[in-house]
Amino acid sequence: MLMHSNFEAGGGKSILQLLDEVRAEVAVADPARVPPFSAQLLSHLCRWLCAGYYSYKWAEVLSADAYSLFEESGVLNPDIGARFRSEILAMGGSRDAMQSFAAFRGREPSMDALLRHNGLLETS
DSSP states (O other), X not given: OHHHHSOOTTXXXXXXXXXXXXXXXXXXSOOOXXXXXXXXXXXXXXXXXXXXXXXXXXXXXXXXHHHHHHHHHOTTOXXXXXXXXXXXXXXXXXXXXXXXXXXXXXXXXXXXXXXHHTTSSOOO
């Protein structure tokens, strides 16, 4: 977290120095200093965690957009509930998720509902 929040490239410290400071503060044992570790860590973070974070955010977009149809039509609207059941839940993995979403929502996904739910877009 320090690397992303408090690190300046070309500043007074290298990433390895920052890593050593954190280790000195929190490590139970002093591991052997292996320079490639920071490169491996950075590679892991960028490849796997960034991709995982993106997939979570995309799931939030789909969830908020799907729920916004309930907001527009009444949260307990039985017709919308039945459409959600038939177009999303009943389909499961038998068709592409984007096709199921579009069949339910009647259009491609939009980020507007997520932005609105997070206070980043004014409600109309």
